[in-house]
Every structure is written in C-alpha cells, then in structure tokens.
Amino acid sequence: MNNILLIRNLHVAVENGNSKKEIIKGLNLEGHGGEIHLVMGPNGSGKSTLALSIMGHPRYGILDGEIKFENEKINHLSPDERAKRGIFLAFQHPEEVEGVRIIDYLRMLVEKVRKIDRKESYDFVVARAKEVWFREEDLNRYINVGFSGGERKRFEILQAMLLDPKLVILDEPDSGADVDSLSLISLKLREMRESGKGILLITHYGRILQHIEKKRIKVHIMRDGKIVMSGGEELVDRIEKEGFAKIFEECGCNE
C-alpha cells in the first residue's frame, strides 16, 4: 500500500517567548491511503502538537527525528509547501479572519492551489458548500467570524473537500459541533477515506466514527508525547468505559 505518512522518532519543542518546551518525545507513526488513524489521549499528551508539527507551524520546532510524506522528508518545508503537496489540517480552533469574505477566499484557494479556472471557481465552490449546508448567501460572511461551533467544523471540512488533499488531519472535529453536524462530518470522512485519502483523526469521543467501517480504524493512545498503545476500534470502547488512567495502569505505561 502507498505509504502516505511516516513519522520516525519525532521530538518537537514548542517555543514560548524565550523558553522551549519539549512536547513530543520520540513518536513513531505510519499511515497509508484509505486508512483512518485515531489519536486519543488525555489532555496535554501532545495530540494537537503532533497535528501542528505535521502541518509545519513555525513555533513548533523539530528537535530530532523525521516526518515523511509520500516517502519524502518534509521537516523543513513551509506550511504552504506542505499544503500544496497534499497535507490538510482541520483546526480545533479555526482562526477568524476579519474582513475576508468566504467566497473570495475559497475561490482564491481553488484557483491558486487547485488551478481551477476563474470562470468555474464560483460554481465549483458554491456546489461543494451546499453539500455541507452553507447556502450561497452564507458565503458573503467573513471567515469564521460569528460562526457557531458546528459551522466552524463544517467550514474546515469544506476546505478539505475543495483542496482535495491526500492526507487529512483533523484536530477534534467533533468538539463544539452539534449532533447533525457531527453526523455529516462523519459521512464526509467516510467519503474521503473511500476515495483513498489517509485520515489522522484526533478525538476524545467515538461518536465521530458512526458512519465509518469499523475494520478500517486504527487507534493510537498518546501519553506524554509518545504513542504508548495501538490497536483496533475496540480500544475506543474501552477508553470510553474505563478511562485512560485504568488503561495506562494495566499496560504499565505510567512508568
């Protein structure tokens, strides 16, 4: 199978003012097209840092190890270069961009990144927006300004649909989303997986998996910057029933 993401012995530190703090401490992960990898773990275990590091956030510096995308090392690529190669991150807290209309922004994205003709970009954007419940008039609003939780998460999915990446990373696409949005996002994730994209999904809850075939799911549990346990879909139920503390105790991962 085609190897989309390969992470070896990754160490990442976040810069905050003059101090640096290591958050990811030797993480390994491998993923292929058509797979869904769940990353779960208690707060502060490094899940969001992992997502931001793969996307190339300037404040998250790689101390050691490597991130490979389609067998090429991308450690030093800028975020836009990574995006152009086919990596997408749906943010946990999408930024508000005051004064920038959604329609202008999305057309710019599909024209510049996907090379869609100016004449076709409007219809292209509007048609896909409707699939995730944005009406044509909604597209005159500013990016994420005054959005509800569900709208924010659906807007992230819309951008993924428009950019058609190979690897989709989603950082808690379920937090703050209403039940109906959640179901829609789950359906869209299934479509993306079926079209061969690799999916890396950070979540606290199994509900987002409602429309996804169980056998396609791989689960990784993070603790203190490392993946300490991996398994199949059954791990999700266990976490929801027993909690992380008990699992860590049983596996001896507390040491």
Add this chain to the structure above:
Amino acid sequence: MSDLTNQDAKAIIENQIETLKKRNKEPEWMTKLRYKAMKTFFEAPHNDPIIKNPLKFVVKSTEEVYPEIKSLDDLPPEMRSLLDRLGIAEVEKKYVAGIAVQSDTSIVLNEFLKTWREKGLIMESMEDAVRKYPALKDKFMGLFNPAESKLAAYHTAVWNGGVFLHVKSGLKVPVPMHLFFLIQNSAMAQAPHIIIDAEPQSEIHLIEGCTSPVLVRHSLHLDMTEAYIGNDARVKLSVLQNWPEYVHTRPMTRAVVGKNAEFINTTVGLGTGKSNVSNPKYFVQDGGYAELNSIILGQKDFYVDLGGEIHLQGAKSHGLNVSKSVIMDRSHVITRSVIQANAPKTKGHISCDALILSPKANMETYPGLISSVDDSELSHEAAIGKIKEEELFYLMSRGLKEEEATQLIVKGFVDPLLKDIPTEFVIEIRKIIELAVSGGM
C-alpha cells in the same frame, strides 16, 4: 526653489489673483476676498510639521494653455485608461451613474447630469458657480477663516478649480456621482475649492477621485471642502486619494450637519503623497449624525498626520470616527481623533486600528474625548499590532504563500470601511493594496 522674500511672494500672489480675476471674470466680492487673504497670509500663524517655510510653495505663474475638454473622449490617454480600468466608461454607458471630470476650468458633464440638472441638481466648476450664483458669497469661506493659518490664507488667495454641488430641497439622487480632478498644465498652485450644499431632506453620494493627477508640476496640493448638510439631509462623501510620492497634501474639510441629518465621510488614502496633514472638523446639530472613516496606507517614507474633530453641538447628536491604518516601510502615521460633546444626550465613539507590517514604520494614535455635559456617552478603542501569527499560519496551511496570505489579511483589515465605495473602486483599491504589500515585503 530659491528663498523668496515676502515682497517677491506678494508680487507673485498678486499677479495670480489678477490672472484669475480676468480669466474667471470674477465678481468683485471674490477678488476682494482674495486680496484680503493675501494680506493675512503674511501675518497668519503657521504650524506644519513638514512644511517649515510655506513661501517655498508660492510659485510663479507662466503662460497657460487650457485645452478644451468637452467629453470623455477629449481626455488625455492616461486619464482615459484610468477610467477604463475603473470600469467608469462601462458604467456610464449603462447610465447608472453620473460622472463629472473636472479639468482646470471646465467640467465635463454627461447625459445623466444634464437630466438631473432639470430636477435641481447643480454641479458646476467653482469658477462658473462664483460668477453665476451671488448667494455663494455667504457660503464661500463660510466655515473657514483665511486668517486662521497661512495655508488657509494662501488657498483663499489663489484657489482655482473645484466644484459647487447643490442639491435642491427634497431631491434624492439615487446613484453615486463621480468627480475626478484632472489637473494638467496648470501653473497655478493646486488649490481646488469644493462646496457641497445639500438642502433639507436631500440625498446625495459624491465620490471624489484624486487618483491620477496628470502632469502635476507642483508639490503642494491645498484643497478645501465646505459641506453644508441641511436638516434631514443625507450626504455621503467618499474621497479616494492616490497622490504621487512627491506631493505634499493638506486637505482642509469642514461640515455643518443639520438637525437629524447624516453625513458619512470616507477617505481612502492609498497614496497619501510625501506628507499628508489634515484636521477635518464636523459640527453636528440636534439629532444629527457624522461619521468619519479613514483608511491610510502608509508606504515608503510617507508622513501622515490625520486629525478629525466631531463637535456634537445639538442634543441627541452623535458621531463616529473610525480609522484603519496599514503601515509599512519607513512610514510614519499619526491619528488624532477628537469627539467633543457640548449638548445633552449625545453619543460618540472613536476607533483607531493599525496594522504594522514593518519594524521601521512608526504609528501613533491619540484618541480624544471631551465633554462639557454630564449625560453624554463617549468611548474610544485603539489597537496597534502586527499580523497575528496564528491567522497567517491558518491561511498558509491552505497553500497560500506568506505574501498571498498577508495580502488577504490586509485587504480584510480595511474591508469593513469600504461599504459605501462602489465595487469597481473596491477592486482597484484591493489591487493597489496587493501591490503595496508585495512591495513592502
């Protein structure tokens, strides 16, 4: 630019006044006003952070040739192409807007304006208006006193060009009127005088485009605008400035906003010129509303000092003063907005935001709230900062280059203030911002 003595300057100004008097066949009151202003020029106070010696800008008159401009086809090619770029010619064909292009002495009127003239809309070159309408005597310099500053006095003595816009009581003009200054071959100082006289219950939107002065010889532009907004009238004045970098501009603007009237003044300073110093003043009567919006794009080593005083004179009047500055390179931008409440139940708000794109650029903002009554609500907010890292990362993670993402953020920053500007101009404004941001990076 040798050092003129007062005597030399007086001779030059006198000569100009005589030339203007003859050329315009001016009524006596105007010539008297000019001479009186010339006298005060030498005594009036002068306080300008950049122009230390105003005598340097007193220029000699030479033989002048005024080309006849009867229609848009007679415009010089640069002007023509600018109008094309703005889609103006297209707009005009559809008869959805009125355009008056002003050259040094003549005004080009299109069919639209001719039709509206019968309904009570007057748009004349100021020279013609002064000759035709004796009543202008009370309005001309009605809101300014030549003795208040050397620049006001100099303007009054040698003003030339400008327009008189009169809207009859109750007349509502449904589409924006465009006015372009076309300054060419003039040996005079650039000192157009604009009077807006909107009678009660009238409505109009005037767009002044100072976007491309052709063949500018002089480095000082001294325009003066006096706006009389009658009771219950609604007037919008949008000014687009795109001066060449060697021009110093000193726009002088004042408005009286009548009872329950509304005046919205938006200035977009894309090219502010080498230096731009102004302090517009608005006097608002009972229940009236004045809004002053400014966009400033500080580039290169431009110096911009933008004041703005809203005087709430009547009960329940309110004012809003919003500025958004984008500063780059080594530019220096200062905003000083003042709202002064002199009557009960008044409201005012000042908002100054600045986005700094270069560590060498310099921004200062001084909001001022003054109240002489105890039941006025006045507030202000100000924020100066650079582009947020998270915002930039969000856009770059979608595949936009740093430059493209920055352009998008800057365009978004000013966008809320462009609500009254027609689309064709907004497109042009966005293009200019994109170029400036690329150049500044």
